[in-house]
Amino acid sequence: MLDIDFLDLRELLHNHHILLCFNGPISRSLIEEIGLALKNYLDAEHTHPGAAMDVFGAYVEMTQNIRHYAIRKGYGESESAATILVASDGQGGYLIQAGNVIEAEDAAPLLERIAHLAAMDSVELKRAYKEQLRRPITPGASSGAGLGLIDIARKSRCPLSATQRPLGGGKAFFSLRAIL
Amino acid sequence: MNASFTLPGTQTTPTITADWDLGLLQMSGDSYPENSFDFFTSTLDWVESYLRQENRPLRLELRLVYMNTSSVKVMMDIFDLLEEAHREGRDVGVDWFFDSRNERVELLAEEFREDCTFPFRISAET
Numbered sequence: 001m002l003d004i005d006f007l008d009l010r011e012l013l014h015n016h017h018i019l020l021c022f023n024g025p026i027s028r029s030l031i032e033e034i035g036l037a038l039k040n041y042l043d044a045e046h047t048h049p050g051a052a053m054d055v056f057g058a059y060v061e062m063t064q065n066i067r068h069y070a071i072r073k074g075y076g077e078s079e080s081a082a083t084i085l086v087a088s089d090g091q092g093g094y095l096i097q098a099g100n101v102i103e104a105e106d107a108a109p110l111l112e113r114i115a116h117l118a119a120m121d122s123v124e125l126k127r128a129y130k131e132q133l134r135r136p137i138t139p140g141a142s143s144g145a146g147l148g149l150i151d152i153a154r155k156s157r158c159p160l161s162a163t164q165r166p167l168g169g170g171k172a173f174f175s176l177r178a179i180l
Numbered sequence: 181m182n183a184s185f186t187l188p189g190t191q192t193t194p195t196i197t198a199d200w201d202l203g204l205l206q207m208s209g210d211s212y213p214e215n216s217f218d219f220f221t222s223t224l225d226w227v228e229s230y231l232r233q234e235n236r237p238l239r240l241e242l243r244l245v246y247m248n249t250s251s252v253k254v255m256m257d258i259f260d261l262l263e264e265a266h267r268e269g270r271d272v273g274v275d276w277f278f279d280s281r282n283e284r285v286e287l288l289a290e291e292f293r294e295d296c297t298f299p300f301r302i303s304a305e306t
Contacts, residue, residue: 026291028214031214032192034193036191049281049282049284050282050284051245053245053282053284053285054284056246057246057248060212060246060248061248061249064212064214064248064250067214068214109296130295133252133253133256137253139219147249147250147252147253148248148249151249
């Protein structure tokens, strides 16, 4: 049986200022519950209300994007899992990272889109946001407004970064990292 | 739909009160439902019906705080209905109140206002 040294694990989480770490299937209600825990942590850390709202917002957009993607692809429970991490740098900065399984062919366009956003300055991001806001959406489609990534990029203090690793079977593991 | 309605708020959805007789739509709280388009359908329909059936003024009183991007998108659709009515000479307006400790909400409201020409007041509440 697996035998993890729990003190080591605790120290790992502690030393990296990890506020929250989750891996597994995510439901709508679980996103809400973890979100509530995150809000409470941020509150307990006396994070400025505006900054706390940005961190919370990045968490919501990332996790809802993962949910929308899984629903759109008709994924079962194990595929609609997510890995989520929120860490503090102890100086008012936060790292939010989320990963999920995607179709291998979706990886390249997604990374390209993120690289495109990462290269934009705040004026260009605002323009891209407003353009997307004006784009009609398909009624009834289980998707967001296509604004989530732009919104996270606008709130981030560093350019977004993303990675993908092939998993075989036509799937890949995608992860997105934002620093706020 | 030409009736008043109230939707009690939840963790992820705002409290919404639509008063047909007063011509007043109030929304307060956080808004981040997973499917904002479904959630706001009744509110969007109410605004559309009110503007079509009545000639009286319409006021929106908002105390929204955090909004996910799909809620932002729907809110823009609501403001577009008001904008259209305003261009036809209707008396419509928005009052957005925010907690003075959270300037992000003020910025959010200001970005909406940039796309509107009807009266849109943003005020701090302590």
